[in-house]
Amino acid sequence: MMTTETCGCSLRPLELDGSIYCGLGFSCDNDCILCVANNGEKHENMSTSAMISYFDRIIENKNLTIQISGGEPTVRNDFLYLMEYLSLKAPLITKVLLSNGRKFSNMDFTAKVAVYPPVCVLVPIHSCEPKLHDTITRRVGSFNETVLGIRNMIEYKITVIPKIIVNKLNYKLLPEFVEFVAQTFPECGAVGIDTMDLLGAAGVNKEVLKIKHIDSAPYIEKAIDVAVKYGLHVSVIYMPFCLVEEKYRKFISPDQSIVMYKDPRDERLKGNLTKERGTVDACGKCKYVGECPGTWYSYFREFGYDELKPIYD
Numbered sequence: 001m002m003t004t005e006t007c008g009c010s011l012r013p014l015e016l017d018g019s020i021y022c023g024l025g026f027s028c029d030n031d032c033i034l035c036v037a038n039n040g041e042k043h044e045n046m047s048t049s050a051m052i053s054y055f056d057r058i059i060e061n062k063n064l065t066i067q068i069s070g071g072e073p074t075v076r077n078d079f080l081y082l083m084e085y086l087s088l089k090a091p092l093i094t095k096v097l098l099s100n101g102r103k104f105s106n107m108d109f110t111a112k113v114a115v116y117p118p119v120c121v122l123v124p125i126h127s128c129e130p131k132l133h134d135t136i137t138r139r140v141g142s143f144n145e146t147v148l149g150i151r152n153m154i155e156y157k158i159t160v161i162p163k164i165i166v167n168k169l170n171y172k173l174l175p176e177f178v179e180f181v182a183q184t185f186p187e188c189g190a191v192g193i194d195t196m197d198l199l200g201a202a203g204v205n206k207e208v209l210k211i212k213h214i215d216s217a218p219y220i221e222k223a224i225d226v227a228v229k230y231g232l233h234v235s236v237i238y239m240p241f242c243l244v245e246e247k248y249r250k251f252i253s254p255d256q257s258i259v260m261y262k263d264p265r266d267e268r269l270k271g272n273l274t275k276e277r278g279t280v281d282a283c284g285k286c287k288y289v290g291e292c293p294g295t296w297y298s299y300f301r302e303f304g305y306d307e308l309k310p311i312y313d
């Protein structure tokens with residue numbers, strides 16, 4: 001990943017290569033107990049003009065993926081305008097949308113997004129059990145809206161990938177979750193399994209949520225088996241290679257080069273990025289250093305490094 005700001009002036013173009021994570025704001029229609037964006041502080045959403053001025057700085061980039069997130073990006077009144085602006089002004093940039101999917105339960109909204117669709121929409125479903133999903137989102141009825149939203153996106157040929165964020169409340173249901181996705185949304189063709197970053201609300205609620213990778217790994221392996229059975233593409237995010245059997249390592253995604261971005265004035269855009277996950281010194285001379293994504297540093301801070309088993313042969 002290369003990240004260079006061409007000069008100190010905040011209005012000059014940004015040369016970016018890889019993937020940037022762009023939070024459109026902190027507002028959300030859910031209030032998830034595992035939200036990393038919610039740190040309990042009250043933040044204002046960035047203005048439309050602030051977003052446009054940021055987009056104008058990145059539109060020349062050719063090898064850039066922008067992950068549009070929040071909060072929940074679709075609750076912004078200017079969401080459709082921002083998507084149209086980005087699509088028309090920066091057609092070379094790949095747009096990925098991270099959304100809870102609820103707004104897509106409105107068919108009219110879905111139809112409008114479909115005019116300038118992102119390359120895919122990643123939608124977390126926290127369980128195949130509606131009540132558990134709603135417990136995690138703290139919004140009754142959110143499961144039904146998310147499921148309807150995914151159906152509507154499929155109807156409008158928007159590529160959508162359901163994913164689950166593994167935690168103590170749902171890890172034993174991972175195989176059933178993948179079965180649910182395969183049966184309910186076979187058109188999606190893919191499912192994501194993310195390990196959890198213990199930041200924000202997830203950090204506040206960590207006693208309820210935290211689960212050691214070594215305990216969730218057997219269920220992740222079974223979930224992969226289910227995905228393979230149904231021909232679903234499955235991608236596991238930030239699970240150390242050494243905690244799953246060898247045959248499952250190919251389903252673990254390599255480290256994604258992402259520049260975290262929340263605000264155009266964010267100091268991290270000036271080049272010194274804070275790395276928030278990866279392998280660590282305890283990996284030593286493991287043969288997978290450089291290939292293995294490691295895991296979240298928030299996880300290592302909570303559980304230490306004892307689980308890691310460097311692999312030498």
Ligand code: SF4
Nearest residue numbers: 240242283286292310
């Ligand atoms: S020891 Fe480190 S590099 Fe090796 S597989 Fe485990 S986490 Fe990955």
